[in-house]
Amino acid sequence: MTERTVNSLRRVHPPDETAEMLNTTASWLKEMARRREIPHTLIGGRYGFTDEHIAEIVQMFERRPEDATSTAGPRRRTTVPPQAVAPHVSPTQLRARRPPRKRTGAA
Numbered sequence: 001m002t003e004r005t006v007n008s009l010r011r012v013h014p015p016d017e018t019a020e021m022l023n024t025t026a027s028w029l030k031e032m033a034r035r036r037e038i039p040h041t042l043i044g045g046r047y048g049f050t051d052e053h054i055a056e057i058v059q060m061f062e063r064r065p066e067d068a069t070s071t072a073g074p075r076r077r078t079t080v081p082p083q084a085v086a087p088h089v090s091p092t093q094l095r096a097r098r099p100p101r102k103r104t105g106a107a
Helices: 003-008 015-022 028-035 051-060
Strands: 041-043 044-049
Touching: 015 028, 015 051, 028 051
Parallel strands: none
Antiparallel strands: 041 044
């Protein structure tokens, strides 16, 4: 290889080294890569991460504070009334079933 070729190659970090850099576990990185949720390289059946991949992973999981001008408090989950979800379906009363040992008649 020429010097130019060697300099153009990117360093590929193994999952354990990358996990240490990102303060996470290698198993989490491998699982996320297996699900194709984070950028990675697969060479010889092994996961690897370049410096560019690591920077992109950090950016993907970066969280920014919400707009400071907003006076609203924290977001809360809202429940949707059943009529709004399926207005054509009438609600039915559910009844509990007796456990199997009670249904057989044995005491």
